[in-house]
Amino acid sequence: MEIEETALEVIAKHENGVFQNQLWKELNIDSRKCSRVIAKLLKDGLITRESAVDNGARTFLLKAAHKEEPCxxxxxxxxxxxxxxxxxxxxxxxxxxxxxxxxxxxxxxxxxxxxxxxxx
Incomplete structure (x- = not known):
């Protein structure tokens, strides 16, 4: 499984989102690699990202994008x-x-x- 798929699964399991600084720790990768993974997921429209603060540190809150399918x-x-x-x-x-x-x-x-x- 590619790291992007793993990252997306981790983000999706957190219904209220996950902080980017927590994601790279959970994936056991460095922050630079995590930033590249996030950039690819954002480009593909699979996640959303908004500025946030976690324990006084600036970070981003990541959430899985919910694509609406025609019903x-x-x-x-x-x-x-x-x-x-x-x-x-x-x-x-x-x-x-x-x-x-x-x-x-x-x-x-x-x-x-x-x-x-x-x-x-």
Missing amino acids: FELLLSGDMFSPCAGCRDACQPESCEKLTAWVLNLSKDNVDDQEASIIE
Whole structure:
């Protein structure tokens, strides 16, 4: 495992972040090597860094960057994609047949999920 991967794992396991001066001690590397590792992780967008003070010493607080992935599941109802996504119709939601069918399918999905959990 490369040192960058190890460093990223250590940073990620600290939910509130880890100080850079603690990281190089935890990784058992010198501060210069740690700075190069941090620079690469920053360049790749895998971590964030903000100025901080730890025991009176200036350092940086490092946190794992949380990349938001598209969540298309929220637009799905069974195998139906939300009819409103990209819709150009100037309809009223209360009278849209496509939206009504999609919402009813959502309700059906919830009932199916509840029945499945009762059977188990």
